[in-house]
Amino acid sequence: MAGGNALEEPEVDAGFEFAFDNDAFSDKLLRIEVFGSDNEKSSDSSRILMGTPILRVNTVNVNSAILAAKSPFFFKLFSNGMKESDQRQTTLRINDSEENAFMEVIRFMYSGKLTPTTEPTLLVDILMAADKFEVVSCMKLCGQRLMGLPMTPQSAVSCLDLACSVSMPAALAEAAKKFLAERYKEFLSTKFQDELMRIPLAGIVAILSRNHLVVASEEAVYDFVLRWADCQYPNSEERRKILGSRLLPLVPIMRAMKNVITINQPSYKLYINLERERCSRLFLSGSEYCRQFRFMGHLFVLSAHCNMDSSNSFGLLLEMPVEDKELVRGTIDYKFEAKTRLTLEFDTKYESTCTIGSREDVRCKDLFSVPWTNFIADDSPFFIDDILHLRIHLKIVY
Known part of the structure; x- marks a missing residue:
């Protein structure tokens, strides 16, 4: 990291190193109860973690005036009339992952110095502990050190x-x-x-x-x-x-x-225009390739069909290659829509939901719910100026 003048703040010897954990210069005994790292972290270090076993207990003799001068957290702890402020022993509860960093912060409040280290993760841990206990001068010094390390x-x-x-x-x-x-x-x-x-x-x-x-x-x-x-x-x-x-x-x-x-539910609309003549050929061929397209990294193949069942009918098939279906979990909502001469607006004719990875395709065998002869007739309401107007609406939901 490149250095930055805005972060530079020289270490200041607070002059109280001699008093750290020294009973003769201390008025409080800080009892540190250390819990497992999996416990819920809280900015309130005096919060009781009910039913959680204590891994170990450390004790440190501290001077309440020194800590209160450096930290609003300790100022409140020692002066607001709480039980801890009237007793010689004060208990803090921390996670074991915070223990080393917390002790660095306590020592810093006495000396104005940090233990020399070239390990960025340790400095980050100390900075987090300094933030938790509101030791601003320690936070600034950690920032300065981090800016000077790779x-x-x-x-x-x-x-x-x-x-x-x-x-x-x-x-x-x-x-x-x-x-x-x-x-x-x-x-x-x-x-x-x-x-x-x-x-x-x-x-x-x-x-x-x-x-x-x-x-x-x-x-x-x-x-x-x-x-x-x-x-x-x-x-x-x-x-x-x-x-x-x-x-x-x-x-x-x-x-x-x-x-x-729509960002939280990506959607896409594909417009397809099919000539009546091309649709007529479906009756002989059974199927007609229409369109291959990509949407949000997935490949789709749309084809039109004349389904040769008892009545024959116009249908659509939307397929995805197997490898695309296995890319990610989620679902795709489909709508097959068409215009008619009655409204000149797109109406939903078929809709379905498919799970990506299920290897199933979306097939509608009878899009208009009429026999083939009614669909293709000269007075068919589905052709406007001999053009069949289709719209495929897709929405991916993760």
Whole structure:
């Protein structure tokens, strides 16, 4: 990470190192109850985790005036008339993943210094603990240190996650975004796929937010986003929310189709005009190829048919290749619509829902619910100036 003057703040020796954990200069005994990392985290460290076993207990002698001067959290803890403010022993409850960082923050409040480290993840942990206990000077120093260290994918993502909950300097967040965008500039390359599938949402958003991605096609970006969301969010409701609100708006093909696509439920309308003469040939051939098209990275093949049953009828078949159906979980809602001379408006003639991956196709054997002779007759209401107007309406729901 490049250095930034806005973050630079020299370490200040607070001059109280001699008093740390020294009974002679302390008026409080801080009892630290450490719980497992899987427990729910809370910004209120005195919150009792009922029924949760304590892994271990540490005790530290502290001076309440020193801690209160550096931290509004401890100022309130020691002065607001709570039980902890009247007793010599005060209890805090933290997760074991926070333990080392919390002790660094306590020592910092005495000395104004941090233990020398070149490990970005440790500095991120300390910064999170400093934010939790409202030690602003420690947060600033952690930011300064982070800006002076080389970034890693893990530390970059951690910095971006912090930006949602911690008052992070803009320069640090921007450095993390720049690192991720540069590292994964060719993010569809095979060598990055396993690594990218493990990167959390904040990192993927940062990568997609950059406009200079080197990709084979916009559809490839869309397909990657679907695969990543499918891997990270097995719950369909949560996946749909993340795709619609955070990811799909960043995909180039979605931005280009914003007048057609509803982001949280991508939809598409395909218009087909068939001449009466071409429809007539269906009676002899049985089927007639109409259209092959792609929508949201999936290939669709639409064909018209004369179904040779007892009455014969006009029908439509919409197919997807097997490999496309297996790309992602979700459903596709279909509507087959047609104009008539009676209204000159598109009316829904058939609708269905298909699960992607089920390998089923959508088939309507009798679109107009009339025999073939009525459909193709000169006075048929389905032809306007000898043209059959069809519309296929698709909506993908993840």
